[in-house]
């Protein structure tokens with residue numbers, strides 16, 4: 001994702017909130033919750049999000065029927081061979097047996113082939129569906145409304161798109177696709193048993209129905225417990241991830257012991273959650289085994305007895321020897337899949353929960369919705385207007401209020417204020433990361449929420465405090481701005497544009513800095529750009545933004561890690577970048593304010609001063625105080641931003 005993000009969103013009416021209206025975004029932000037959704041609705045969601053699963057369903061079902069029925073044919077051929085061959089008075093009918101064997105063998109081969117084909121087919125479909133789920137899931141994550149995204153755990157999202165759907169693959173690999181064959185086989189065997197003898201079938205089917213009801217209840221319990229397992233696995237991954245990525249902090253603060261304790265706790269929680277699934281799973285298996293044994297014994301004993309000797313309270317079956325044997329085989333065909341179903345319950349449930357958790361990402365509404373009244377931004381540098389704007393985070397208190405500001409096209413304004421005064425919130429209002437609770441935010445005269453997504457992406461750019469860099473070279477990271485969706489692995493693409501890159505680098509005055517690096521533009525920046533300082537990451541982000549060539553640039557300055565030399569480079573690059581476009585700099589260092597056309601001073605979420613640096617610094621007021629503190633502390637060698645923060649501590 002580029003710095004500017006694809007996260008322009010369309011809250012209810014951002015930028016056009018009715019005066020006095022309750023703050024939007026009060027609904028608890030988070031992913032969609034499908035935990036209480038029924039099986040039918042879940043199946044509908046699977047069909048609509050990953051249609052590949054049900055593509056070619058008639059052929060899939062036909063294969064399942066052939067696979068299921070093929071096995072059952074052997075039971076019928078055994079009966080035929082017994083009644084009309086081996087046990088018939090006409091012992092000479094040996095060709096009957098031969099035919100029966102032939103038909104049985106052919107049916108078995110057909111069943112094996114159909115089963116194999118079905119296996120391949122379902123396996124490929126499951127893999128294709130998971131690939132689709134993951135790709136769409138990533139795309140949706142990029143579209144989630146910023147305030148929703150802010151409340152989500154990155155590690156949890158990663159788990160939902162990696163190990164959670166993996167449970168489906170495990171299930172499929174472990175013969176889960178045979179489930180379909182088994183169910184078909186059960187239905188056909190159940191129907192035939194009923195045809196042979198409804199008296200025998202009735203208790204068997206009744207017991208199976210009871211077992212099914214019991215299983216469903218247990219299944220709900222298992223589902224809840226597997227959901228808890230997935231949540232604890234996700235928390236464990238998050239803890240491990242933090243322990244690895246935060247290794248520097250852990251070592252420098254000597255908190256290894258604390259980190260280990262946290263890990264131990266996460267591991268124990270996961271193990272405990274997994275243990276809790278065992279009781280219902282074992283209960284289920286035990287119940288299944290008992291019921292299945294009862295069914296088998298019942299058919300053997302009652303079938304034999306009722307066909308031979310029986311009291312007047314017992315039904316007379318009139319089953320031939322062949323029919324009785326076939327009946328026993330059919331009961332096996334009915335019972336065996338039931339057994340598999342019972343035993344696979346855990347894996348099935350794990351797969352369902354895994355799929356559901358991934359689906360919850362897709363079911364989360366996209367924050368990118370162009371309404372029918374979406375409008376393009378007018379050409380050229382973009383004017384910004386805020387009229388009596390107030391904003392809050394979720395249901396929290398208003399953090400900015402009564403903001404009325406007009407920034408002319410092409411103007412460079414710097415927003416200053418002590419920490420927590422609302423500077424970043426101001427930037428978020430312009431870039432649709434937070435909706436206005438009250439008042440109007442207009443870009444080029446268009447309410448910010450009505451600007452079409454495409455126009456917003458093309459024309460408005462944000463450089464955040466700590467821009468995200470890919471683990472690639474500086475050239476490749478800058479090249480992101482060139483094509484929006486770079487193939488970071490493909491070096492040649494960026495090389496082809498090397499002239500453009502050189503031009504940008506020179507125009508922003510970055511050449512001397514790049515010359516100090518071992519490989520210049522080809523220097524690798526490391527994971528998230530860790531080999532560069534925060535200021536250098538911003539330099540890369542500024543060059544990237546220059547390629548995007550936006551008409552409104554919103555820059556949230558880095559607050560720390562900017563040495564004086566990098567600061568000068570940032571100011572020079574910014575000076576070049578602001579030409580011909582509107583720029584709003586969230587200034588954490590006063591030097592940025594000095595270079596801007598105008599300074600907006602925020603205090604406790606309100607605009608308290610607005611004017612040129614030279615004018616503001618000359619009159620008593622908030623800006624003069626902030627500036628004086630900055631001068632004093634930079635002279636004393638402190639970080640400029642510290643000045644501003646320390647100033648707050650002295651403020652009552």
Ligand SMILES: Nc1ncnc2c1ncn2[C@@H]1O[C@H](COP(=O)(O)OP(=O)(O)OP(=O)(O)O)[C@@H](O)[C@H]1O
Nearest residue numbers: 150393396399417418419420421422423424425426
């Ligand atoms: N995501 C958030 N959720 C809840 N409150 C927030 C959030 N972000 C900021 N705030 C609150 O909003 C107020 C303004 O914060 P903001 O980040 O806009 O200030 P700032 O001037 O940019 O501060 P800094 O200089 O430290 O970056 C603060 O009280 C802050 O605690």
